[in-house]
Amino acid sequence: xxTADDYRLVGGTGPTAxxxxxxxxxxxxxxxxxxxxxxxxxxxxxxVRACVRRPLDDPAVGRALHALSAARRLHAxxxxxxxxxxxxxxxxxxxxxxxxxxxxxxxxxxAAVGGNELGERPLLGAAVVGTAAAGIASTVVAVGxxxxxxxxLSHVLHxxxxxxxxxxxxxxxxxxxxxxxxxxxxxxxxxxxxxxxxDAVRETAAMGAYAPGAAGSTVVVPRVxxxxxxxxxxTSDVFGNVARSYDTAAPGTPAGMVSLQQLTHPxxxxxxxxxxxxxxxxxxxxxxxMDSTTNLRLMAGLPDDMTDAVLEAMQQxxxxxxxxVMLAGHSQGGMVAxxxxxxxxxxxxxxxxxxxxxxDIPHRPRPGVEVRNYRHDEDVVPQTDGxxxxxxxxxxxxxEDLPGSPDPVQAHDIRRYIxxxxxxxxEDDYSRAVTSxxxxxxTTAATLQFQxxxxxxxxxxxxxxxxxxx
Numbered sequence: 001x002x003t004a005d006d007y008r009l010v011g012g013t014g015p016t017a018x019x020x021x022x023x024x025x026x027x028x029x030x031x032x033x034x035x036x037x038x039x040x041x042x043x044x045x046x047x048v049r050a051c052v053r054r055p056l057d058d059p060a061v062g063r064a065l066h067a068l069s070a071a072r073r074l075h076a077x078x079x080x081x082x083x084x085x086x087x088x089x090x091x092x093x094x095x096x097x098x099x100x101x102x103x104x105x106x107x108x109x110x111a112a113v114g115g116n117e118l119g120e121r122p123l124l125g126a127a128v129v130g131t132a133a134a135g136i137a138s139t140v141v142a143v144g145x146x147x148x149x150x151x152x153l154s155h156v157l158h159x160x161x162x163x164x165x166x167x168x169x170x171x172x173x174x175x176x177x178x179x180x181x182x183x184x185x186x187x188x189x190x191x192x193x194x195x196x197x198x199d200a201v202r203e204t205a206a207m208g209a210y211a212p213g214a215a216g217s218t219v220v221v222p223r224v225x226x227x228x229x230x231x232x233x234x235t236s237d238v239f240g241n242v243a244r245s246y247d248t249a250a251p252g253t254p255a256g257m258v259s260l261q262q263l264t265h266p267x268x269x270x271x272x273x274x275x276x277x278x279x280x281x282x283x284x285x286x287x288x289x290m291d292s293t294t295n296l297r298l299m300a301g302l303p304d305d306m307t308d309a310v311l312e313a314m315q316q317x318x319x320x321x322x323x324x325v326m327l328a329g330h331s332q333g334g335m336v337a338x339x340x341x342x343x344x345x346x347x348x349x350x351x352x353x354x355x356x357x358x359x360d361i362p363h364r365p366r367p368g369v370e371v372r373n374y375r376h377d378e379d380v381v382p383q384t385d386g387x388x389x390x391x392x393x394x395x396x397x398x399x400e401d402l403p404g405s406p407d408p409v410q411a412h413d414i415r416r417y418i419x420x421x422x423x424x425x426x427e428d429d430y431s432r433a434v435t436s437x438x439x440x441x442x443t444t445a446a447t448l449q450f451q452x453x454x455x456x457x458x459x460x461x462x463x464x465x466x467x468x469x470x
Contacts, residue, residue, distance in 0.1 A: 009397070010389070010396065010397050010399075013393050013429055114184075115184030116188045116194060118185050118188070119185040120188045179384050179386040180198070183201040201387070203300075205300035215286075215289070215293055215454060216287070217459050218309055218459075219463075220316065220450050229447045231444055231445035234422070236422035238421075239374075239417055243277075245277045245449070246414070256280065257449050258274065259447060260313060260317045261275070264443065265443050266439070266440060271326075272437075273328065274314065274325065274327045275333075276328065276329035278414075287454045287455045288453065289453070290452070299385065310337075312450075314340075317448050321347060321348060324436055325350045328356075329355055329358065331356070331381060333358070335361050337354075337358075338363060338371070341369055342365050346366070351370065353365060356417035357381050359384050365394075369394060370433035372398060373389070374400075374420055376420065377402065378406055378410075379412045400420045400423070
């Protein structure tokens with residue numbers, strides 16, 4: 001059974017971090033032990049006062065008083081010593097965390113500079129990393145390293161190629177550094193001298209996004225008689241409905257489907273949940289806009305069809321400007337949810353965003369929107385942004401170290417994130433925002449579904465609302 005000691009929650013307005021490091025755990029145990037010693041000292045003090053009220057010429061009272069006084073001195077000294085150890089251990093933990101952050105920053109700069117230098121000197125790069133790197137470099141020149149990463153992930157998700165070591169690379173952050181180095185390398189292959197930057201992933205994703213040219217027009221079509229998904233009670237239930245928006249979980253679901261649930265609270269007020277699945281095809285400019293083109297444009301911070309498609313679905317659903325909204329998505333769907341939250345501004349009352357296994361993107365929601373990013377240590381997908389997790393007052397990240405050392409396919413599975421989101425977490429601003437949207441027991445749900453598609457046959461019969469992104 002998974003317990004709260006299996007996750008780490010960082011970010012937010014207060015001490016919402018559940019630190020799993022053994023040193024931090026020992027420090028807390030020692031602090032509790034010091035408190036217990038204080039309680040024992042208080043009990044001994046009461047015993048001493050009771051002895052003082054007895055005849056002091058009684059030898060037994062004298063011996064008891066002597067023993068109690070010695071015990072009091074011992075307990076007081078022990079409590080001070082234990083607190084001192086706990087304090088020093090707390091300082092060690094803080095120093096360790098600071099050193100780890102500093103070391104990681106140094107490694108990120110080294111990855112960016114090293115990749116950039118190899119790209120500036122491609123012959124040297126080929127000599128250093130060998131024939132395989134040269135083959136990757138030729139692909140990178142064409143479409144950018146982000147697409148290379150997506151192609152690699154495509155092989156992973158379809159269980160082609162070796163998986164050994166990928167989970168470990170995700171768990172210790174090597175995947176993040178590798179993506180940054182590859183992006184820096186590809187960026188430096190452009191003509192002219194390139195100055196190293198930690199923002200190389202965004203720039204090279206833009207290179208990949210522009211390479212294939214514009215996609216076809218995207219249309220948003222309501223699904224007739226959609227299945228009615230259960231009213232969610234928490235984030236885990238919301239992710240469960242995201243899973244039901246995939247054909248793999250709900251056979252017969254058309255490609256490119258987004259689910260919107262109109263929630264009616266017992267008091268008659270309405271709220272909405274928008275549930276967005278992730279990448280469904282790995283080619284570019286596919287008839288399904290949940291493709292690699294959308295991934296690249298989201299990573300680059302460029303306009304993308306799926307953000308526009310979700311906004312169109314929200315408009316067709318009739319969401320009121322003052323009706324609370326929760327956006328949720330898995331993988332690419334989480335990136336789209338963040339992009340939509342940033343795009344709506346104050347046009348809709350977006351209260352909360354939940355992502356599962358999604359990288360960070362340049363577009364950020366306005367302040368006051370509570371965001372929680374669920375990530376597994378063994379899932380390499382969230383690290384394809386080439387950056388550490390972003391946390392702010394409004395953005396928290398819940399990371400879980402999955403038991404059993406799963407491979408990246410299992411670690412990225414939406415079903416795993418459904419389980420992770422069900423972990424008991426102390427109430428905070430995020431959970432209160434979720435409750436404000438999902439409502440109390442007795443809330444009912446009506447499900448609407450909308451298909452986003454570039455299918456030319458459908459586009460000819462339905463006037464396109466989303467033109468090709470330049």
